[in-house]
Amino acid sequence: GQSLEQPSEVTAVEGAIVQINCTYQTSGFYGLSWYQQHDGGAPTFLSYNALDGLEETGRFSSFLSRSDSYGYLLLQELQMKDSASYFCAVRTTDSWGKLQFGAGTQVVVTP
Amino acid sequence: DAGVIQSPRHEVTEMGQEVTLRCKPISGHDYLFWYRQTMMRGLELLIYFNNNVPIDDSGMPEDRFSAKMPNASFSTLKIQPSEPRDSAVYFCASSPRGQYYEQYFGPGTRLTVT
Numbered sequence: 001g002q003s004l005e006q007p008s009e010v011t012a013v014e015g016a017i018v019q020i021n022c023t024y025q026t027s028g029f030y031g032l033s034w035y036q037q038h039d040g041g042a043p044t045f046l047s048y049n050a051l052d053g054l055e056e057t058g059r060f061s062s063f064l065s066r067s068d069s070y071g072y073l074l075l076q077e078l079q080m081k082d083s084a085s086y087f088c089a090v091r092t093t094d095s096w097g098k099l100q101f102g103a104g105t106q107v108v109v110t111p
Numbered sequence: 112d113a114g115v116i117q118s119p120r121h122e123v124t125e126m127g128q129e130v131t132l133r134c135k136p137i138s139g140h141d142y143l144f145w146y147r148q149t150m151m152r153g154l155e156l157l158i159y160f161n162n163n164v165p166i167d168d169s170g171m172p173e174d175r176f177s178a179k180m181p182n183a184s185f186s187t188l189k190i191q192p193s194e195p196r197d198s199a200v201y202f203c204a205s206s207p208r209g210q211y212y213e214q215y216f217g218p219g220t221r222l223t224v225t
Contacts, residue, residue: 033212042202042216043154050212087154089212095167097142097211101154 002026004102006088011108018075020105022088025069030091032064032071033099038084046073046086075107083109113137115217117203123223129191132220134203135184140215141208145178145188148219149199160186193224 006022022032031050035043047055049064049071061074075082085104091097116135124130136143144159158168163180171178175194180186190197200221204214 031212042218043204043214044216045213048212091212095169097159097161097206098156098167099212099214100156103153 006102006105009106020073033089034073035087117217127192132188134186136205140205142206144204146202147199195224
């Protein structure tokens with residue numbers, strides 16, 4: 001079977017750094033994606049890691065360790081607009097093109 | 112680019128009625144996905160198409176659900192008959208060839224079945 005685990009909620013103040021962890025168990029693995037979803041909105045793509053290491057995109061970075069079946073999304077210099085749900089998603093070998101999404105982490109940014 | 116377009120944005124219907132959701136993917140994208148999102152079950156993939164051909168429909172809940180993609184610019188998801196447990200937000204997403212991991216979602220259709 002396949003499973004993804006991520007924390008349900010994280011709270012932090014503006015300007016802080018937040019790390020959202022994602023651990024996965026899959027029968028096969030291609031890569032790990034991250035999506036952001038604001039309340040009432042649609043998921044939007046943030047990043048994708050297929051290889052070990054850190055990918056940086058502005059204030060957001062994503063990390064992958066294939067040997068540990070683990071990845072994280074790092075949000076730096078938090079802003080109020082970063083309050084949203086963040087989903088990790090695994091692309092598996094079971095079905096080409098298919099993503100399985102985690103349950104999501106609600107990030108709450110306070111003043 | 113207009114992005115993925117979905118209609119209607121909101122649909123309220125009575126149990127037993129037929130519901131049709133529509134999607135126009137981003138031009139040039141090869142893949143089209145239909146998702147359902149609820150608080151209880153999260154974001155679930157229902158079905159996806161590659162070049163208008165259904166590839167994996169293992170997420171379709173039951174025979175009441177059907178999806179078609181008659182051409183590269185249009186897809187429908189139909190529920191007949193609808194039931195209250197079908198109430199959810201339905202998203203359509205598309206992605207370009209070779210970038211299955213980067214999906215572009217439409218605004219969603221909020222379906223309420225009473």
